[in-house]
Amino acid sequence: MEEDIFNSLVLALSDVDYRFVNANANIQRLLELYSNTASGLRLPPPAAKHIIENLPDVTITEEAQCIICLKNFSVGDTAKKLPCNHLYDKECIVQWLEKTNTCPMCRFEMETDDEEYEKERKEKLRAKQREAELEILHASMYS
Template identity: 55%
Template sequence: MAGYFEEMGWTELADGEQPNHLLHMARFLIDFGMYEDNFSGEWPRLPPPASKETVKNLPEITIEDDDSSCPICLKNFQSGDKAKKMPCLHLFHSTCILKWLERTNSCPFCRFELPTDNEGYEAFKKEKKRAEQRKEDLDTLHNSMFS
């Protein structure tokens, strides 16, 4: 186990030191195989893959005009190409976006996030939203008290 932490530049606990939050999170990341990402106290840059169900249900269209290009491979669409339409309405070659969504859940163009099958990540997102909500509530409270 020590090897993991050394590889990542994390030091092991000194005698009598309590395991801290960061290490707990680190273990979590290792379990999800995401330890190669820089750890910043936020979820690593690359969220988990999009939920298989969602990906399966993305509408596929056939390109009719060829004046736009696929943001992943940067090639112009050819009329007749198969493309997937994301919920954010961005279009990608089916082959390009499917490969992309196997790695991460967001639109490569605008970062619109699809649901994932990763319970840990979904919980993280919910918690983050709650935290943002709490902050908003506090700001509102603060403003109503001091303005």
């Protein structure tokens, strides 16, 4: 369901002729749309500096697109890969993560330098882990 929000953001962006809009303008627009859509939710803080600095480079091997500037990558191009496996141009994703820690495609939340936010984020992660552990336990009990 959360993915739907982002899909609609991407659709909204497709009104624009990207070739004439720079990535920075797209980021502004996406962030605005995101804050409007997620009304009541505050925009998550920027990603941690060390995360932004250490994003791994990958070589593109199959069709992919940077959804921030909507540029199509060619096989052999270099892109930045987030932990959720989504690919972006370096310039686009660095600018984005300096504003908010969430993957524009799937809202995967990356580590931040914000202590308060980290408490919440880790609590959410632990809850997810517990759920997964319970599922495994269930599966082993009833199989």
